[in-house]
Amino acid sequence: QQQVKQSPQSLIVQKGGISIINCAYENTAFDYFPWYQQFPGKGPALLIAIRPDVSEKKEGRFTISFNKSAKQFSLHIMDSQPGDSATYFCAASLTGGFKTIFGAGTRLFVKA
Amino acid sequence: GAVVSQHPSRVICKSGTSVKIECRSLDFQATTMFWYRQFPKQSLMLMATSNEGSKATYEQGVEKDKFLINHASLTLSTLTVTSAHPEDSSFYICSARERFEKLFFGSGTQLSVL
Numbered sequence: 560q561q562q563v564k565q566s567p568q569s570l571i572v573q574k575g576g577i578s579i580i581n582c583a584y585e586n587t588a589f590d591y592f593p594w595y596q597q598f599p600g601k602g603p604a605l606l607i608a609i610r611p612d613v614s615e616k617k618e619g620r621f622t623i624s625f626n627k628s629a630k631q632f633s634l635h636i637m638d639s640q641p642g643d644s645a646t647y648f649c650a651a652s653l654t655g656g657f658k659t660i661f662g663a664g665t666r667l668f669v670k671a
Numbered sequence: 672g673a674v675v676s677q678h679p680s681r682v683i684c685k686s687g688t689s690v691k692i693e694c695r696s697l698d699f700q701a702t703t704m705f706w707y708r709q710f711p712k713q714s715l716m717l718m719a720t721s722n723e724g725s726k727a728t729y730e731q732g733v734e735k736d737k738f739l740i741n742h743a744s745l746t747l748s749t750l751t752v753t754s755a756h757p758e759d760s761s762f763y764i765c766s767a768r769e770r771f772e773k774l775f776f777g778s779g780t781q782l783s784v785l
Contacts, residue, residue, distance in 0.1 A: 593773075593774070600762075600779065600781065601779060602764045602766075602777050602779045604776065605773065605774065605775065608772075648714060648715070654772050657720055658720075659705075659774055661714050662714065663714045664712075664713070
């Protein structure tokens with residue numbers, strides 16, 4: 560019940576295209592859903608996050624879509640750029656809780 | 672966003688030696704810090720949760736005597752890998768929680784044990 564399932568494992572997108580990464584969770588108590596971006600040899604960086612009281616959040620080219628009834632959320636990267644090539648992790652946690660549960664990660668490669 | 676500084680970024684040591692990794696929150700007080708281990712092309716594996724002024728809470732399967740964690744102040748946590756062996760070689764990452772939810776990560780430490 561603590562798992563966060565992420566797909567796809569890897570993704571290749573043409574420059575200018577839309578990258579879509581999906582995650583599904585089981586624990587309905589989770590109330591904070593962040594996405595992290597990680598470049599090789601670096602720690603993850605918080606990209607964007609959403610709470611379940613909204614269905615969508617947009618920050619620049621990055622959008623999170625959230626479906627509470629389906630217990631799913633996704634990251635959309637519009638106008639994908641080669642510089643977006645990285646590993647992306649979705650996560651889920653409880654506000655005030657100690658643990659953050661991470662998805663397995665998606666390796667994105669944007670072709671120039 | 673908040674900054675978490677982790678040092679060193681890379682360390683190579685001989686088998687049997689101990690290695691200390693530092694994690695500092697630079698512009699906020701972190702009552703809770705986390706230590707992760709990450710293998711190539713895999714997700715982050717939580718090793719332990721570190722609370723200022725108290726003993727760390729280790730995840731199942733993580734050897735407490737092998738991975739010593741000290742959270743000496745609200746801005747500093749250290750991970751010491753004792754008597755390191757080649758199987759301890761990995762990428763270690765710390766994170767600090769700001770307020771109730773946001774996690775900020777250090778840049779990671781690549782440990783190579785020869």
